[in-house]
Amino acid sequence: MKRRLKKLTALVLGVSVCAMLMSGCGKSTASVDASSENGGSEKTGGITIGLALPTAQEEIWVTHAENLQKAAEDLGYETILQVANGDTDKQFSQVENLLTTGIDVLVLAACDPGSTGNIVQRAAAEGVKVIGYDRVWAGDPYDLYVTFDNVAVGRSMAEYAVEMAPKGNYTLLGGDVVNQPATNEIHQGWMEVLQSYVDSGDITIVSDQNCKNWASDEGLAHAENALTANHNEMAAVLCANDGIAGGAVQALESAGLAGSTLVTGQDSELAAAQRIVAGTQTITLYKASDELAKATIEAAGLLAKGEEVKASGDYEGIPMLSLPPTVVDKEHLDEILIDSGYMSKDEVYE
Incomplete structure (x- = not known):
């Protein structure tokens, strides 16, 4: 970096x-x-x-x-x-x-x-x-x-999430809302998938917040609040980018939930790839x-x-x-991010 x-x-x-x-x-x-x-x-x-x-x-x-x-x-x-x-x-x-x-x-x-x-x-x-x-x-x-395709970004995150965690509390952490159409498009993609699960009562969206400047500290604060309000019961945290996901993972680590609560992100940043290897972030969306x-x-x-x-x-x-976009999880990380030359194995697995 x-x-x-x-x-x-x-x-x-x-x-x-x-x-x-x-x-x-x-x-x-x-x-x-x-x-x-x-x-x-x-x-x-x-x-x-x-x-x-x-x-x-x-x-x-x-x-x-x-x-x-x-x-x-x-x-x-x-x-x-x-x-x-x-x-x-x-x-x-x-x-x-x-x-x-x-x-x-x-x-x-x-x-x-x-x-x-x-x-x-x-x-x-x-x-x-x-x-x-x-x-x-x-x-x-x-x-x-x-x-x-930002709607597809949100849709891909939510589809992966409901496959792995089809029931429970969900927190949604979107990007900045000030003149940022992508934030609404990602949220649209989330809800295209999640709404039927919400309607059936299988999933409860306990927090739906936006993060100013797409910032990690905003993700941390909102995730902490959601965890506290729901007694640390959280099946998934859908994050609009990897920076926000980094903040959410910090909150989950403090609550002893890192690795058991599903976390999404996008941009395939190096820190996100390292968290996926460590098991604290579940997926990132790779946009070539x-x-x-x-x-x-x-x-x-x-x-x-x-x-x-x-x-x-x-x-x-x-x-x-x-x-x-392309979904990157632990199983496919090497193939998508390392074999392509986008990242080196040494820096991901340092």
Whole structure:
């Protein structure tokens, strides 16, 4: 984790200097054959993609940054990376700076998706195509939304949970609710599965809380409250991400329930993989960020060249490319996370 953070810090510093000294940071070119499901047939240089990401303080976003830059490098495209670390005003300023550099496409993962309409409109007015990366706000004029199916994320968690724990008390710990559509979509997926069990009386949802900033300490506090209020009787804690799951596991450890209460998460962070090996977290949802990055950069290249991107669906009027998640439990962890090269065996089993 420290290695990745140091690498990203260097990248951010480098691209910031590059933005100030554009005359010395020419766009790379390439002309190598490539193929794409969206119809791209050649690698073409001369395209610059601005990457505006929300944070470097979560492992998953460090991974997203690395994968986006690698995907662009593989296709011969230049990237300029900016990371706002949760500061919406800072992200606005960073995007404004990106637009002045002459980028062809903006890949925007907003700190606050509900407050980006003006900046997306400005990019569109300047002829810059905008791809919403993993999060958008309905009604904003994005050219494309590339994401994982968040309803399927929630549904997959709940399906696994009811198979393993079809009766008992459940706690639901969702993500941030401030302009975060993914939170509602994950919850929708949970309830599509759980509602019939609730109606039959087999499952009782004793706590349904959201966690500000998707934070671990919020998961810890809400899980502690739920356990106390229900005399430590808890069959499952469904957590919207691995950070929240980490907090829930802390609460369960204090109550002597870690390993006996089912816990879900998503993002396949290293700490989550280690908890799965230890038996304190049951599953994480793996969302192949390299595949998401590849699809995003391929689409960016097509948009920059004025070509069509074949969307797989529609999100509130925004063309959407949606990728499915994969359930990772202890039995399949090595196959999915280690054999694929996403993590090393040494770091998981340290």
